[in-house]
Each structure stands twice: as structure tokens, then as C-alpha cells.
Amino acid sequence: MEGTHNQKGNFDADETCPSGRSTPIFAWTPLPQRRKLRFTEHKKDESATKELELYPNCDVNVWLRSCEEEIVEPLNGVIKGHIPPWLNGSLIRNGPGSLKAGNDEFSHLFDSSALLHRYGIKNGKVTYQCRFLQSDVYKKNWSANRIVLTEFGTRSVPDPCHTIFQRIAAVFNNEASDNAMISVYPIGDELYAFTEIPTIHRINKETLETEGKININDYLSIVNHTSHPHVLPDGTVYNLGTTIYATGPYHTIVKFPRDEKCDANTMFKNAKIVAEIPTRWPLNPSYMHTFGLTENFFIIVEQPLCISVPGMISAKFNNEPLAGCFRWYHEEYVC
Numbered sequence: 001m002e003g004t005h006n007q008k009g010n011f012d013a014d015e016t017c018p019s020g021r022s023t024p025i026f027a028w029t030p031l032p033q034r035r036k037l038r039f040t041e042h043k044k045d046e047s048a049t050k051e052l053e054l055y056p057n058c059d060v061n062v063w064l065r066s067c068e069e070e071i072v073e074p075l076n077g078v079i080k081g082h083i084p085p086w087l088n089g090s091l092i093r094n095g096p097g098s099l100k101a102g103n104d105e106f107s108h109l110f111d112s113s114a115l116l117h118r119y120g121i122k123n124g125k126v127t128y129q130c131r132f133l134q135s136d137v138y139k140k141n142w143s144a145n146r147i148v149l150t151e152f153g154t155r156s157v158p159d160p161c162h163t164i165f166q167r168i169a170a171v172f173n174n175e176a177s178d179n180a181m182i183s184v185y186p187i188g189d190e191l192y193a194f195t196e197i198p199t200i201h202r203i204n205k206e207t208l209e210t211e212g213k214i215n216i217n218d219y220l221s222i223v224n225h226t227s228h229p230h231v232l233p234d235g236t237v238y239n240l241g242t243t244i245y246a247t248g249p250y251h252t253i254v255k256f257p258r259d260e261k262c263d264a265n266t267m268f269k270n271a272k273i274v275a276e277i278p279t280r281w282p283l284n285p286s287y288m289h290t291f292g293l294t295e296n297f298f299i300i301v302e303q304p305l306c307i308s309v310p311g312m313i314s315a316k317f318n319n320e321p322l323a324g325c326f327r328w329y330h331e332e333y334v335c
């Protein structure tokens with residue numbers, strides 16, 4: 001995929017990929033045979049065996065822990081060894097922090113509430129802080145003491161006070177979760193927590209407070225984006241998203257141009273789509289977790305793990321988690 005609008009359309013429609021099959025880049029291939037992944041229905045014994053085989057030195061249970069108490073004031077760490085005096089700065093991480101939501105518990109690791117961690121390194125000493133991201137869904141869950149919104153792998157718990165008609169209305173009003181628990185990236189002089197919906201949260205670099213929320217859709221039209229944008233040495237940020245046009249869904253590259261004053265607001269205002277390519281299967285766009293970037297090209301890999309659009313519509317009506325909408329086409333090639 002080339003990097004600018006001017007170069008759009010230079011691809012050869014009869015190009016042949018390494019597998020020997022034709023890659024009709026600008027024509028959608030027919031919908032492949034349906035194969036549904038069952039993320040939440042696998043047998044426990046089998047998964048335990050696979051975990052042992054795949055990760056013999058990793059205790060996956062650390063991901064399933066729930067933080068009971070935030071550490072707001074920096075806590076002094078015990079130093080083992082020597083930290084060179086020239087090493088100063090902070091390491092900020094994001095990730096799953098709590099499977100609890102009031103009296104309920106999430107069923108999937110990806111639904112765990114975002115917990116931000118900060119390791120402050122200064123003059124040979126290290127401090128630690130952690131705080132939960134104050135996303136809308138986090139605040140709603142804890143004020144209602146239950147899971148109010150269906151997440152990636154967990155169905156919401158209906159409000160016991162709602163009538164049947166209010167429950168039906170709630171399904172249609174169901175917004176996407178803004179629990180941005182995947183990553184943190186700098187945009188301009190600010191730091192943002194990312195998930196795969198185009199809502200990002202501004203984080204205070206010193207206190208880890210959640211200071212604001214940006215909806216990328218206020219600046220351009222994308223329905224999702226990856227949690228792993230690329231930040232160039234000059235501060236320019238590129239990310240991969242999906243845009244729905246009248247002709248179907250497209251993978252789109254979004255550019256947040258560098259601002260001389262490192263002003264994030266200016267970068268958002270100047271954001272633009274600089275490259276786009278139709279998805280191979282319009283009703284089953286390939287799942288994108290990240291993308292490649294070279295001096296001249298954006299590299300997008302369409303692999304056989306897809307998201308079923310009809311499945312998403314069905315899930316919406318039935319208030320089912322998104323995890324059930326993934327489809328695996330194991331006989332299809334990667335392009």
C-alpha cells in the first residue's frame with residue numbers, strides 16, 4: 001500500500017502474490033465459507049494443556065489479578081543493584097487492572113479495567129504509582145455496582161429496575177466501551193491511552209490522572225483504529241483505521257502531522273487520511289492489530305482472522321459480546 005493519495009490506484013490488479021494466487025486488490029473477493037471462533041467456549045482442560053505447551057515459563061495468572069488499591073502518591077522502591085545516575089525519566093505502562101466491576105466480574109482479560117502504572121526514575125531511585133483510567137464505562141460500572149455495558153467478552157447485566165421496554169431501548173442505545181486498556185502513546189506533548197475504538201484518553205504524565213477524552217471521529221471519519229500507532233522521530237503519528245464508504249469498508253491510514261509547537265490539539269485538527277485500500281471481504285474485514293511502516297510504504301497484512309459484520313449486527317441486537325463475531329478462514333491466504 002503506497003503512502004499518498006496521489007499514488008492511490010497504482011497497484012496492478014493482476015498482481016500475483018507469493019502463494020501463486022491472484023490478488024485482486026481493488027476488487028473484493030467472494031465471501032469465504034463461514035468459520036466461527038469460539039473464544040469463550042473452549043474446554044478448560046485443552047486450554048490449560050496449550051498454555052503449558054506454549055508458555056512454559058510464564059504464569060498467565062498475573063494477567064488475571066485485580067488491583068484493590070490505587071497508589072496515588074509515589075511509593076519508593078527498594079533498589080537491588082545499581083541504577084546509573086544518568087538514567088532519569090518515567091516509564092508509563094497500561095494494561096488490565098481489575099476484573100471486578102462492583103458486584104460483577106468480567107469474563108475476558110480484554111475487558112479488565114485499564115490500570116496505568118508509572119515508574120519514576122531519578123538520581124538512582126525509583127518510585128511507583130498506579131491509577132485506574134477514569135473512562136466513562138469505568139465510572140458507570142462502579143456507580144451502578146455492576147457491568148453496565150457489554151464488553152469484548154462479557155455481556156452486560158441488565159438494570160434490575162428497567163422495564164422490558166427500557167431494556168430493549170438500552171440495546172439500541174448501547175455505546176462502545178471506552179475502556180482504553182491496551183497502550184499509551186505520545187501525541188505532541190501529551191500522552192494518550194488507546195483502545196481499538198477511536199476514543200483516546202489524555203493522561204497526566206506525573207499523576208496518571210485522566211484529564212480528558214478525544215474522539216478522533218470529531219476530526220475525520222473512522223469506525224476503529226489500532227492501539228499501536230507509529231510515532232516518527234519528528235513527532236508525526238500514523239495509525240491504521242477502518243472507514244466505511246458507500247462502496248464498503250476500507251483500511252485507511254490516518255496521519256497526525258507534526259506540529260512545530262508539539263501542540264496535540266493542532267495535530268488532531270490537521271489529521272487526515274493519506275492512504276486507503278478496500279478490505280478484501282467487505283462483510284468480513286480482516287482484523288488489524290497493527291501495521292508496518294517503511295520509508296516509502298505502509299504495510300497492511302490481511303490475514304484470515306476476520307470480523308463478521310453480519311455477526312456484529314446480530315450481536316448488537318442480542319447484546320452479545322464482540323468476541324463471538326470473529327471468523328477464522330484457515331484455508332485462505334494472507335495478502
Ligand SMILES: [Fe+2]
Nearest residue numbers: 182227228289
Ligand atoms: Fe498489542
